[in-house]
Ligand SMILES: O=C(O)CCC(=O)C(=O)O
């Protein structure tokens with residue numbers, strides 16, 4: 001037998017991801033090919049985020065910057081969102097998903113031009129190699145027709161259709177509880193955006209003008225346990241947002257993050273924390289200094305899993321450009337209208353939705 005040194009290298013294996021920004025093919029690095037990369041997700045303490053001392057705020061910003069450059073993920077501890085509110089959320093979200101299928105289908109996403117409402121099991125397929133995403137979802141988002149959102153008088157309402165958000169009649173406290181959470185998470189998001197500005201050595205208020213009526217999506221998710229590892233709760237993808245905040249409402253570990261060796265790193269629920277991950281807007285604006293990392297959900301625990309994801313993006317009419325200090329020499333900077341870019345991504349990911357079919361027929365996609 002030939003000495004092992006003379007054996008040919010094994011055929012490389014790849015992970016293929018349809019992240020929306022294009023297909024990513026990443027080799028799974030083994031043995032000597034492995035490079036240093038993250039194996040766990042860092043925790044950052046936000047208790048001093050509103051400290052009157054700029055030095056305190058800068059210290060948090062520094063940790064955020066390090067995590068966003070390394071893995072693009074972190075756990076935010078002491079974020080200040082009321083624990084009781086999170087218990088209430090889990091209760092109403094469970095109750096909603098327990099409703100009979102026909103009731104949930106009354107507010108199906110196909111009835112909303114902005115793809116808000118209920119989405120059934122296996123309806124989306126983020127990883128083309130699977131039979132679909134083994135999850136059901138309920139989505140709401142920025143919509144000036146909902147009085148709770150208190151839109152500014154200057155908002156260009158023509159950007160919003162009349163059939164945006166759809167709310168279920170039951171459970172009766174569902175809408176109120178989701179909006180209480182949205183108010184809290186929106187306030188945390190604006191503070192986090194200021195810390196991100198600091199982390200990039202920009203004035204703290206640098207991004208403030210981009211949050212007058214931010215595109216924000218709140219998505220409740222239910223992942224039943226899967227029987228086979230070839231299924232996925234959500235296929236590998238990256239998010240289209242400045243950042244995403246995932247509240248892992250149930251203690252069911254299933255979220256996984258792809259590291260630079262092509263290995264999946266577990267991001268299990270850590271009580272009292274939110275998972276924060278960089279989205280594509282932030283990756284674009286920082287020209288890749290902060291990484292919008294691929295992740296997925298695989299629920300092999302035998303237990304139900306509930307989570308609540310919040311996607312925080314710029315206001316629709318804003319132009320996202322390379323931030324000062326992140327320019328790449330010899331390359332043109334980024335310049336996209338946030339609302340147009342995000343809508344195109346959303347429609348591409350939901351290619352069967354009537355809005356997507358219509359946009360393709362108009363030659364827009
Ligand atoms: O449920 C989770 O933990 C993550 C959800 C997610 O990645 C998404 O909805 O984009």
Ligand SMILES: [Fe+2]
Pocket residue numbers: 237238239244295
């Ligand atoms: Fe995601």
